[in-house]
Amino acid sequence: MLKAINEEYQGNGISRSTFKRMILKAKEMGILTTHETERKNGSQSSNLYSFNRFPHSEPPKAKKLNHPKETINLLKTNNQENTKRNEAPMELDHSFVSDKVPQTFVQLVKYFFTDAKTIEEYWHMVQIAAFRFEYDQNTEDILSIAINSFKQLIRKLKSTKTVGKPIAFFYGILTNKLKELYLDQLPEIESKPMRYVLETGEVMYYDWLSIES
Incomplete structure (x- = not known):
């Protein structure tokens, strides 16, 4: 078998030690059963490996759960909690x-x-x-x-x-x-006339705060 695998995959198969190790593990797990064979002259021939069938296991029977008689309305409970949260704060006098x-x-x-x-x-x-x-x-x-x-x-x-x-x-x-x-309350502004000199040389004083309306 190993020779055929190596020839099929051009020398990239598995080693004999790996094959024996996997066979041993499969036997321990109950997957394989090894049958020794003999030739007509009584000498030992190649071993025969057969896969074991796993027993059909029935699914466990469903147990009846004891449901409470009263059911909780989660939507109603959430609405009540939201209503409490959204309540306006109490006014203080x-x-x-x-x-x-x-x-x-x-x-x-x-x-x-x-x-x-x-x-x-x-x-x-x-x-x-x-x-x-x-x-x-x-x-x-x-x-x-x-x-x-x-x-x-x-x-x-x-x-x-x-x-x-x-x-x-x-x-x-x-x-x-x-x-x-x-x-x-602003301080009173001191009234100070402004001095103007006309083209004729005449000097005039102008007090805009004292102008009568």
């Missing part, structure tokens, strides 16, 4: 407002907007406007202007329904008041 917001301002705004976040947003507008006009250090004056501006907002809300965004309207009132205060 005025008692949860940050300590950075003056209580005088909180006590006024809470009668119209009870949510702590909304009250803080109104005070944030006050801080922005004060910083814009470099007035953020004058705490008492800013608080007074903020309270008056908020009262003006409420009067507007009560008298008309044309206010689309109350917080933006409040910021507009604030900036107008602070701008007016800022301009009032």
Whole structure:
């Protein structure tokens, strides 16, 4: 057999030792059975190798599983969990407002907007406007202007329904008041007439601040 294999594949077959090793392993696994043969004169001839059939094994019988009587609706469970996650956060009342917001301002705004976040947003507008006009250090004056501006907002809300965004309207009132205060505190410009020399040599003085309208 090995000679025929080597001749078929031009000397690239397997060695005798490899063949014997594979035969031995196949016999151990029960794949092959070796039968010794004899010639007519009683001498030993070539061995006969026969492949063994594997027994037909029946598949195991399926066991009945004990299914629970109540089934879990995974879709319903997931929907319930998603609903809990998507629930809006609970609103906090005025008692949860940050300590950075003056209580005088909180006590006024809470009668119209009870949510702590909304009250803080109104005070944030006050801080922005004060910083814009470099007035953020004058705490008492800013608080007074903020309270008056908020009262003006409420009067507007009560008298008309044309206010689309109350917080933006409040910021507009604030900036107008602070701008007016800022301009009032600017140092007065010294009036100094300007000197002009005409072609005729005549000298004239022109004071544009003192012109009567």
